[in-house]
Amino acid sequence: MHIRLSNTGKRFNREWIFRGLDYHFKQGQTYAITGANGSGKSTLLQVLSGALMHSEGSIDFTDDNSKKFDPSNAHKNISIAAPYLELIEEMTAVEFLQFHAAFKKLIKPVDDILQEVNLQNASNKQIRYYSSGMKQRLKLAQAFFSDTTALLLDEPTTNLDEAGIQLYKSLISSYTTNRLVIVCSNDRNEYDFCGEVIKIEDHKL
Numbered sequence: 001m002h003i004r005l006s007n008t009g010k011r012f013n014r015e016w017i018f019r020g021l022d023y024h025f026k027q028g029q030t031y032a033i034t035g036a037n038g039s040g041k042s043t044l045l046q047v048l049s050g051a052l053m054h055s056e057g058s059i060d061f062t063d064d065n066s067k068k069f070d071p072s073n074a075h076k077n078i079s080i081a082a083p084y085l086e087l088i089e090e091m092t093a094v095e096f097l098q099f100h101a102a103f104k105k106l107i108k109p110v111d112d113i114l115q116e117v118n119l120q121n122a123s124n125k126q127i128r129y130y131s132s133g134m135k136q137r138l139k140l141a142q143a144f145f146s147d148t149t150a151l152l153l154d155e156p157t158t159n160l161d162e163a164g165i166q167l168y169k170s171l172i173s174s175y176t177t178n179r180l181v182i183v184c185s186n187d188r189n190e191y192d193f194c195g196e197v198i199k200i201e202d203h204k205l
Helices: 041-049 071-077 093-101 110-116 132-144 162-175
Strands: 002-012 015-025 030-034 056-062 078-081 150-154 180-184 196-199
Antiparallel strands (some): 002 056
């Protein structure tokens, strides 16, 4: 998937979060969006995911042949992990991933996924009893192992210990080939692999 922004802006009430953004995010490339806390990184990521509507300009989702996706269906090709996205805590990890797979195909069996993110011993425990780090591993599992061509990550190592951070780097190395990857972060360790860096402050009024 390719995502192209043309003179795109987003505002809440009278405040512009970003404006006049022209950018082509290409499949197979890696991008970082950086900026101070509260600068609008997450808002931009949500616009890119289709979760938020932009306020001006345009956003197009296309395949490698420049064929446009219907914006209402673009989410089928996008997976996202972010601190503000909630898990269904009454479910177990197995139930949650099986439920997710009804909407987006997974690239591996659920048991193999949970083994890879080191949650196999808690696979049948309700998510409400998970630590914050375990919940983050599950969010990453949902995003990385969805069969999508675009992977959007907002502060992906939030609540992770050193082993979790190494897991994240391993997932990046193993499961991002030929995917569009966009990381929102102020932590260089989270985006040091990215080929291009976009500073959100450069797109303010």
